[in-house]
Amino acid sequence: MAANLARLIDALIRHDGEPPATLTDPYAIVLHENAGYLIPDERRDDVYARLNVLAPDPAALLGADHGALLALARDGGMRPEERVERWREIAEITLEEADGDLLGTLRSLPLTRAKKLLARYPLIGAPGVDRILLFSGIAVVPSIDSNGLRVLERYGVVAKGLAYARAYREACAALAGVFGAHAESLRRAYGVLRRHGKTICRNARPECPRCPVAKTCPSRTVRP
Numbered sequence: 001m002a003a004n005l006a007r008l009i010d011a012l013i014r015h016d017g018e019p020p021a022t023l024t025d026p027y028a029i030v031l032h033e034n035a036g037y038l039i040p041d042e043r044r045d046d047v048y049a050r051l052n053v054l055a056p057d058p059a060a061l062l063g064a065d066h067g068a069l070l071a072l073a074r075d076g077g078m079r080p081e082e083r084v085e086r087w088r089e090i091a092e093i094t095l096e097e098a099d100g101d102l103l104g105t106l107r108s109l110p111l112t113r114a115k116k117l118l119a120r121y122p123l124i125g126a127p128g129v130d131r132i133l134l135f136s137g138i139a140v141v142p143s144i145d146s147n148g149l150r151v152l153e154r155y156g157v158v159a160k161g162l163a164y165a166r167a168y169r170e171a172c173a174a175l176a177g178v179f180g181a182h183a184e185s186l187r188r189a190y191g192v193l194r195r196h197g198k199t200i201c202r203n204a205r206p207e208c209p210r211c212p213v214a215k216t217c218p219s220r221t222v223r224p
């Protein structure tokens with residue numbers, strides 16, 4: 001299994017290159033995650049970028065004009081009013097619990113308390129907590145998103161049909177087994193698997209004929 005995973009990551013990097021750079025600041029990651037709902041990455045990036053200009057820090061976000069925030073939130077998909085409420089909640093938590101400095105506060109806390117603080121933010125579940133810890137350099141923990149997890153299930157690294165939480169745990173155990181405590185490799189694996197799941201090994205209509213790992217994939221006959 002470990003050999004499968006290592007071979008998969010190597011083949012995807014050889015074929016598609018290094019994964020794109022991503023955000024590393026925990027406050028930015030939380031806000032980016034909450035920038036939209038069920039929208040393409042490019043649109044989420046755009047809403048986040050404009051929100052960052054409108055309100056570059058938690059205090060500015062809390063004091064921002066409601067109408068301006070709502071207009072921006074409409075570009076982030078359905079239920080824009082809830083989105084604005086979440087943005088304000090993010091600003092409030094960051095100001096109240098971290099004095100505006102989430103990264104510095106997370107660095108100063110024991111890991112269990114850092115996790116609890118991150119889990120208070122809207123739309124940040126256990127996988128999101130792991131991702132923030134890994135990408136912000138707070139802790140070396142494996143993480144994978146739903147796109148990457150689908151790839152590992154189809155490639156036979158994780159059994160199919162498991163409940164999401166169990167599948168996530170098994171995927172993380174496999175990643176830790178291959179990459180250990182090497183943070184950069186874990187971040188790289190996250191990005192490579194996510195990209196493959198979003199572009200080729202999609203949930204519907206996976207493009208097996210043009211997949212670079214089709215020859216060794218036990219699910220290569222997957223069809224929509």
Ligand code: SF4
Pocket residue numbers: 151154155200201202206207208211212213214215217218219220221222
């Ligand atoms: S061959 Fe198909 S199912 Fe297997 S990893 Fe590639 S796209 Fe996914």
